[in-house]
Amino acid sequence: MMQLESQVLNLDPTSQVLGQEPIILFGILLLVILVVPILFERLRLPALVGLVCSGIVLGPSGWHLFKPESLMMRLLSDLGLFYLMFIAGLEFKFQFFRQQKGCSLVFGSLTFTLPLILGTLGGRFFGLGWYGSILIGCLLASHSLLAYPIISRLGVLNNKAIAMTMGATVFSDIGSLLILSVCLSIVDHGAFNLNQIIRIFGSVIIYFMLVLVGFNWAVKEFLRRSGDDEGNKFLCVFLSVFMSVVIAQLMGLDTIVGFFVAGLAVNEAVGEGAVKEKLIFIGSVLFIPIFFMYLGLKIDLPVLFKGYNTIKLLLIIFVVLIASKFMASVLAKLLYRYKWQEILTIWSLSIPLVETTLAVVLAGYQSRLLSPEVLNSVIVLVLITATLGPWLTRLVAGDGVGLTGSIAPETSPIKSPYQESESGNPNLTIVVPVYNPQTQKHLIEMAALLANQSQGKILPLAIAHATSQMDTPQLEVAWQRSEKLLAKAIAQSQLLGAKAEPLLRIDDAFAPGICRAAREQKANLIIMGWGKRTGLRARLLGNVIDNVLWASHCPVAVARLVESPKRIQRILVPIENIVTPTLTAVQFAQTLADANQAQVTVLNVCVNEANRRQRRTGAIQVAARRSQLSQLVSKLTLANPPEVQVITHEDVAQAILQAARLYDLVVLPLTRNRTTPGGLAMSDITNELARQLTCSIIIFGEPQQNQKLVFSKRIPNQTITV
Missing domain, CATH: 3.40.50.620 (HUPs)
Incomplete structure (x- = not known):
């Protein structure tokens, strides 16, 4: 009795009180979700890394404030996982698959089959059973497009190799989820049977036809007849999700498959707009961050670092992932004669493992096909690839100049x-x-x-x-x-x-x-x-x-x-990349300058590569950029063409800040992108400049690409369009 009282007294009173109050725990969850992603994004790390680390600190491996087996955390994390899979299907870009249908199927087969085979062999090498080994290969076979905002900002979405990679995403994700369903179904029935496999695949085909075709048509018809009432649209989407999941369970498929396919089914029916934005907003603000925190709670640091086996497993699956994805990219180069920069870019795009991988490993862990060591290793692998993949994309894609090959000759806007x-x-x-x-x-x-x-x-x-x-x-x-x-x-x-x-x-x-x-x-x-x-x-x-x-x-x-526009004499327009330059912003600045007899300077900063690559390439790169930018500006056929400057500097933002000291106004182009929550693709450089510039500033936001805009200024016998 005395020992028990002593242990109670030794407990941290703060943890004891907080752990008994669900309202307080939920308030702490909201505080972490609000603050931690902001801090980690400022450190240039993915928000999910910060949320998982928060789960480690607040969970059994840290402060013991949250318990992964608690009813609240299990319920919220399940909702987060289901929402994550639903949004993965809802945000898939079908236009990329249609544009590169054949190439996407081929590359999808390569980037799915090679990791599946090598991952299965790696699991067998580590001593796992056949089903567990297949799930190891299955969770490595998919990939997540975490670097989509990077390539979107560079304006290289129409590159054939990149479009192929995006189109291959749905193939690899569906393949991974189907193999997961087959493995779980076989385990539930207790024996491997050819008739059973045929029945499962038949059910899968029927299910996909019913949901992807039937639900898509039904949702489109309902939305067409119900008008613009957002409430009806929400109810229709949620009913479709519910029905899709129920049918999946009746056919013996995993629930996760139902949520992902439901997202694909309503994808084009919902379209781009307020309903889709709010659907994504609800999940990305609350449920999905809680799911990532739950993953941190599941990580057992003593188990992760207690022995050589866990570290060895992590190294094996990491090497298998990197090697298999690179092999698939090289085979794509041999088939379609892509450039090396394109190959390295699609390799970096296919490295991150997030939603499908986490769904597979959690399902395998809950069905006892995968051990806690595998679960811990895969969660750490997700954190590594979520950080490594986007970083590699920034590194190999550069400014996007080498990725400008379009899918096909584009029609005139x-x-x-x-x-x-x-x-x-x-x-x-x-x-x-x-x-x-x-x-x-x-x-x-x-x-x-x-x-x-x-x-x-x-x-x-x-x-x-x-x-x-x-x-x-x-x-x-x-x-x-x-x-x-x-x-x-x-x-x-x-x-x-x-x-x-x-x-x-x-x-x-x-x-x-x-x-x-x-x-x-x-x-x-x-x-x-x-x-x-x-x-x-x-x-x-x-x-x-x-x-x-x-x-x-x-x-x-x-x-x-900061002063009257009539006093503006010098205008600076920084162009962040020259692959898809915002020429409308240049024309806007020149129209304003002509009204004041002012001078416009178009500035591009070439990051100094002397410390990274070869010093001798700097002058060649600057000259090539200046020539390309001058040709682009000359196409505007302005009466008073702006001055073009290309400078080298190690920090783009600091270079623009130093140059801006000599100017009265800085026009910062902003390209609108409706593929991200919030809809604005404002780069880190633009954010930093907007905070630090002391002169007059104009944030110039343009509509989506492929629109001709007349900004106009009258020139004899000419009409300027961009």
Whole structure:
């Protein structure tokens, strides 16, 4: 009795109290999910690494605050795993598979079969049974496209090799999940039987046809008939997921397969939009991070480091993974004659193992086919590959110059009819949302300069925020305030000699109101004032500027002007990569410069390779970039072409900051990308520059690629399009 009391007294009182309160534990989970990913991303490490490490610290191997066997953690982690597999199917890009269908099937077979065979042999070498060894090969056969944002930013998605790799993802993932289902089914029935294998594969074929074809058609028909009601869309998607999982269980397939196939089934039916964004948002903000924390709880550090066998297993499966993926890439080179840079890039893209690998190893562990040592080793392997793969992609892809081969000759981008006036001359129509009187003056001045230069007009826009009731006193107050702001904007525009037409709109949200008004008025440009991210809602869901940048049909210039635009004499436009340069931003800057008789400089920073490769290649690389960038800028056929500079430096951001000291305005291009949560592909360099620059700044957001935009400036007998 005395011993028991002594042990209780020796317990950490904080851990004892916290561990008994589910509400406190859930609050700690939310705090970790909010803070840890931000810290690790600042360290340039994947957020999932930080979450797994947090699980180790807070779990049995650390503070003993969370227990992996607790009902709350098991429930939330299961939801996270299911959501992870569903989103993996929902985010798959079918266009890449269609573009390179044949090559994707061939490479998918290679990158799936080689790791499967070598991984199985490695498992047998380590002493595992046949089913456990097959699962080792199975979890190595898939890959996750963690480096997609990197290649998207480089603008090399249309490269044949990269498109092939993306198309092969669904083949390798489905193959891994099918073999997992077969192994688990055989274990459940207790014997290996040829008739049983045939029955399982027959069930799989029927299941895929039913879900991928039938559910896809049913969801599309329902969404087409139900209109734009988001609630109906959510219920339809969740019902499809539920039915898909139920049918998978009835056919003897693993539940994980049902969630993944359900994501594939509703993928194209849901399309890109608010429903898909919110579906991904719910999982990526809450359930999936908790799942990664749960993985950290499952890691037993004493077991991981207690002996040579666990380390040996980790080394074996890591070497098998790297070697088999490289062999598959080399075979693809022999078949399709890709360049070595392309081969190294697709090799780096196929290294990361995340969702399918974790699903396979957890299912194998729960069915007792895999031991705790294997589970620990695979979780560590996931952390290593999630860090190594994107790093290798950045290293071998470089600036993307060697990956510019397109899939096929592209058709000319469609030119929107609203971008030109009836006379054929592009007259700029500029929407200027007015809300903050402190920034309104400079925004109207900039819009007036651009409108006068292109013989266009300004549309000052005020949004009166309202709910469904049109008789509320708050709406009347908002209406009167909006009228005052518009009157002030019109008076200022007239003083500047610009044509202006006020717009007053009632809407339930500012960002959609701005985007809808711009679309209705066939605007070419939206100019907004700078806004800061304040509060938790803005950080998670984005502020008005984020939402306008994501949804607008035309370019958006977000300006932080420290002085009158009339005083701007020198403008700097940094181009981060020259594979898909944002020439519209250059044309915008030149139009503004011509209004002030100012000078524009287009700057590209070539990272100094002297310490990494060979010193003699530096001058050649700079000369090649300057020539390529000059040719691209010359295609704009501007009356006053900008100056082109290419410099070498070890740090791109610091080089731009040093150059910006001599300029009055820096235009930072931002390419919108709807494939990522939040929709904005703002690079780390752009973020750092936006924080540190002290001169005037314009974040220039462009619509998605493959759109022709007229930014216009009138030149005799010429119409400039980008």
